[in-house]
Amino acid sequence: MILSACALDSSSQKESSAPEKKGNTESTSVKSTEVKEYKATNLAALPEKAKARKDLFIAGISAPGGVFLPYFYENGWDGNVTDPMFAPLVNLDKEGKSVGILAEKWDVSDDQLTYTFHLRKGLKFSDGSPLTADDVAFTLTLLHDPAYAGYQDISLAAIKGGKEYKEGKATSIEGIKVIDKETIEITTEKVNAKSLLLLGGQVLSKAYYGKDYQYGKLDYLKELYPKPLGAGPYKFVKYVAGQEVRYEANENYYAGKPKTKNLIFKVIDTSTSLQLFETGELDYAGFSADDDTVEQLKSLGFANIQVGPVNDFGFIYVNNSRPQFKDKEVRQALIYGLDRQKIVDVKFKGYGEVANVPVSKVSWAYDDEGINKYEFNVEKAKELLDKAGWKVGKDGIREKDGKQFVIRYLTRTAEDPIIPIAKENYQDIGIKFEPEIMDFNALVAKLNDKDYDLAAVSTSQILDPSDPVEEFATNNPNNAAGYSNPKVDELIQKGLNTLDIEKRKGIYHDLYKELNDNPPVILIHYRQSAKAVSGQIQGLNPDNYTGISASLPNISIKK
Known part of the structure; x- marks a missing residue:
């Protein structure tokens, strides 16, 4: 939920809206941490606009705000x-x-x-x-x-x-x-x-x-702010609000002047990024992966394509500070009683997986050995709710201490596939599910005030395995889930108290097991993205930690 750099990948800002495919179409989806690559097959198909660029690389960016100073920007x-x-x-x-x-x-x-x-x-x-x-x-x-x-x-x-x-x-x-x-x-x-x-x-x-x-x-x-001076591979030339940020190669860069003289970050609407790439307006773009998008990119002929995991995960906040969610059996029941696989299938159409560990699958800390996968199980969910004292009332809705079990779920989009699936699933186990649609800022405000039952979010880019779990510490001011568990507090701190990666791996595995048994949130998905690079661009290697920034100095344009 932190405002952080978006790795210049529009897939982090755009959800797939392609229709579900029908028939026996072979899927090109990828699983786990595999990265699938498709090489350009026809550079002659390059759009004329792209061919005309001899010393200029253009990538898309969504909405810069003009504060171009590290540590001070909010966007x-x-x-x-x-x-x-x-x-x-x-x-x-x-x-x-x-x-x-x-x-x-x-x-x-x-x-x-x-x-x-x-x-x-x-x-x-x-x-x-x-x-x-x-x-x-x-x-x-x-x-x-x-x-x-x-x-x-x-x-x-x-x-x-x-x-x-x-x-x-x-x-x-x-x-x-x-x-x-x-x-x-x-x-x-x-x-x-x-x-x-x-x-x-x-x-x-x-x-x-x-x-x-x-x-x-x-x-x-x-x-x-609008006159930046740094020591990176490129230096600032100008910013035209709503249009572009223009750079030129820094001849004083420690590793030598970058191979490509000019760089532009073009301000785009992510809904048009595929069209802009097709017509040669962009040399690089990222997308939420689905079969239609991947096949469309492959059909261009001039694109080098990478399809692989994104360094984040999606989940649903549970307000642990509210009485109905204090028992871990209730939170476990909410996971068992939700068909997460169906949500992932509908949302990502073969380009996502159910998440069971609160870290991305590309992280060195990822380990799901011995982890309960909470596979969809209506009877198990009912059993846990019964154990927690929530009994089915006359109208089919569970009650406890005279109060019905009603969940108000906050989300940013009416097309959220969780809504119809959760509504049906939770009704089957005796819980009434009521969605509420609101904009991002309103949702964040309600999370900060703990004025919610459940709320759908996604993590920002994960640089360290501590990033997504620190907020579950009892005294963390950003603990929007209102979760408290002394064992988790201890393991979070232990995970930071050594620089030895092998020791940290063991600590995080223990932490994941504890969070799996006593869950603060409902983990939902890992997802894939598709990244497309114009075939004449060499040296660009997007990754899950720096996006394209690390390879910018090495970009060259095939003549």
Whole structure:
């Protein structure tokens, strides 16, 4: 539910609306973590508009808001806009493992509390000014300013002295130490597996963004939102609201000037992205996968296509703070009593799977061994509801303590396939199901106020397995489910208290088992997407962690 970058894949913003296929048509769907690739078969079929581009790559983007400064934007598409311009110290590779970008390497102390980053030699921002450890220190200090109210919660890294600086009790942050222009040492007060990415984020120029900095006053930065300066592979040229963001290759990029000189993120309506790709307006686009879309893309001849899993999952919030949902038997019954496979089949038409673990299937932490799959079982659901004291009344609706079991379900679309399926399924086990359609902001407001029974959502892009489960901690302020389980609290913390991936795997497996037995939410689906790249584009390799941003410097156009 966090506003985060959308990996420049319109499939994350667009649900499939293709009609269900009839007859004995062979499905090209994929399962699990398999990625299916279809190579271009006829480059001569390239649209003339695409052929005419010799040094320009165009990708679609939905709705940037014009705040082009990392850590300060509220619109996830603005995050996509900033990625080509602002390089981080550390990023994730296609497997979700850490890899150095501006940092050549880093050391972690034996107690896992001190991080020493070694920057590459000769780093420069796009204007040619030097990028040094002072810029890293400035960036981290800015995030501790009391006026900072952006999405990045740097307090999670627990840098020594950070709290004192934010409270005005210190004029600098004790745990940030610049050793020399290429070395910075950062000391934290607690071990956190996510600290490396928190500390190693995108770097802001102190000379540019810090020249007017005054403690507690960050409004001056608003004038710089539309004039970004970073150290990424591309530099900003112009933004035409509602039309495009234009870039050109950064000759000062540490890895060398990108192969393709010009880059445009074209503002599009996702409902027209397939048409724009077909006519050559776009070189890259992403779609919700279904047989019709995949077959249509294949028929073009000039497209290289990838069909594979998306790094998120869909689920239904259950308001655990309401009396009718406090018993785990009731929540288990809601899962047993809902035909999730039918929902997935209707919604994704062969390009989705039922989710049973709260992490994506592409994550290194995914493990469903020993997990109850909660296969659709009406009799088991009835048995659990009986056990929890919900008895069937005269009108067929279950009652307890004089109250009927009525569920009000919040969703954003009247075409939500969950509505008819859940209505029928839950009626069969004695529960009345009443849907309520509302816009995204209204739904989020009701979740935050815990003013709901059930609500349909999807996670944002999952960078770390802790991301989707942290909110189930009792004291997490974002615990929209109102869930509380001491064992889960302990395992969530343990999962962050070591940097050893193998140890973390075991901890998350134990956590998944506990969340499976005592479920806070109803897990629904994993889904597939289709990504299409014009056949003349070489070097573009979309992945589940950085979208297309990591491969932008390597793009070239076949002559």
